[in-house]
Amino acid sequence: MDQNRSPLIVYANFFSDVAVSFTAHDVLTEWAGQAPRKIWLLQPGDALVTPVAPSGAFRRYACELLGVPSESLKVMTSPPTTGLSMAEALHQAGLMGSLRGLVTARPGAELLPVVLDASTADLARRLGVAVAAYGPGGPSGSAVDAVYRFNTKSGFRALAAELGIRMPEGRVCEGPAVEATAAAMLRQYERVVVKPDRSAGGHGLYFLSRAETVPALLRNRLTGTWVVEERLDVVRPVSIQMHLDASGLRVVFSGEMRVQHGSYTGYVSPLSESGGTVTAELEQWGVALGHHLARSGYAGPYGVDAILAADGRLYATESNVRRTATTTAQFMASRLARAAGLDAPAWLLGRRRTRAPHGFKDAVRLLGRAGLSWASDPAGRAGGVVLYGDAPADGRSWRYAVLGSTRTAVVETEEALVAVMEFEDPLPQW
Structure with a gap:
């Protein structure tokens, strides 16, 4: 503390x-x-x-x-x-x-x-x-303005072009023009994704391909600003989280996101490298964004989400100038691990459904009986599962964190957790 x-x-x-x-x-x-x-x-x-x-x-x-x-x-x-x-x-x-x-x-x-x-x-x-x-x-007013601007897809897209940050090809348009813009993009690309300008967590995304009929909702019924973007073949969705204050910029962590149908469902850190360049390029982009934010007077957490595409290149997708679903979890993981003598923990987050409902105390007992609860021993070994969020209303949709000394250790612990909690859905391959 x-x-x-x-x-x-x-x-x-x-x-x-x-x-x-x-x-x-x-x-x-x-x-x-x-x-x-x-x-x-x-x-x-x-x-x-x-x-x-x-x-x-x-x-x-x-x-x-x-x-x-x-x-x-x-x-x-x-x-x-x-x-x-x-x-x-x-x-x-x-x-x-x-x-x-x-x-x-x-x-x-x-x-x-x-x-x-x-x-x-x-x-x-x-x-x-x-x-x-x-x-x-x-x-300052400019700091608040920066928060609003760079939590939009169009705001980050414009800045990325200035800073030399690679992004998928895309166009910004107003709601009534979305259908025509998507049709034009689909003549050039096999697939596109249609994104509300102000959106997070996969909310409001539409995925289109040449073989599909454009949804009726896109036919002159949308309002506000939208982005239509080429949908690339994704190898891994990744992100970097940074912090900016009077002492300067610093990298807090990077990692790989779990995404289903465009929606965030989990995270693992640290990032497993691919070619040794992913983290370096993420940091380069995070620093460039941070310097721009500093000039506006902004201070606090921010991050860049990106995808490693099948062509072997990294593409940024959005910036988040705020606390995200991972910032509190990383703080918790570092805080618990530091108290246990573990300076650089690996950690992951998951959100999954159990076959049967559990109360919070019941879930804690299940973990304890299986020996999966977060714990440390005098030898300095530390690891286990933390019920990161409160009991879900349905008793089944649980959020959890797994902490350990290595990425391999936390993935293995999560595999054991599947059997203990009887999760319905299979684990993704990291």
Whole structure:
């Protein structure tokens, strides 16, 4: 634990208009279900402001693994409101007084949001609280603008062209022109993917080929900005995560994504090299993006997603100027491993369905009986499974992390986990 850092108010603002539009309320609600896992970021005296509260069982489990007294953490729940940012929902629910109380009780506290959107920057100013990674003056308007711009497909595509970052061939167009643009692209390429400009996690993608009929939805019924892009044959989807602050740029981690039908389902780090050039090129792109973000005044986490294509070359697909599904997991893995004397852990994330439903305590017992729970021994060996997220509503759609000393070790542990949890779907080949 960092005894010298300021107290944190972790602000799980999944209800934000940065990654997707507020009109995608169902998607935002689904993502908000991941908010309880932000508890892995907390130290004694910190607070979590969340649209979904962690269950008592998950909170006790996480705190026990972290060595943090559960009662030393404050959790405040902010009920979401359709069409509103989290900050606006807090105000509408009459919770601003309670939030000010959290700030007052933590002198020098910093606000750590999932994403620096306009409503969060305004909320921090009204509360008189610093945003983590920014000085007393807070984030500038240009920093917030950069967040909005580079969490769009078109914004990153334009910048990539300036910075010499390779991307698949593509065109930006408005909704009514999508069908014609896709038809023109399909005359040149065998397959294309149609992406909403503001989208994450595979939301709203359409995959088309010459042999298929264009879906009726694409026929002059779409609104907003879209990108139509050549769909390449993918060998591996990969990413790099970076951090930018007053001390400069640094690589936090890189790894390989699990993707099904365009949607993210898991991750493994570190990245297994192919030809020894993938990580180097990812870092080059991450540094180039970081220097541009620094000029805008942005500070905090960001990353670049990419694919290694069948032609042997790497192509960037998007940037994420925010915390992503992997940043909290990596922090958790490093935190647990460091306490166990493991300086550079390998780790993976999975999301899978069990044949039968389980409660959280039942799942913990299953892992314990099988000897798969995260643990370390006096010899410095450490590894095992962490139930990274809270119990799913259906008792079957579990999120988990596996930590270990090597990539091979975590993959082998996951194979054992399949039998213990009785997952329905087979493991992908890494």
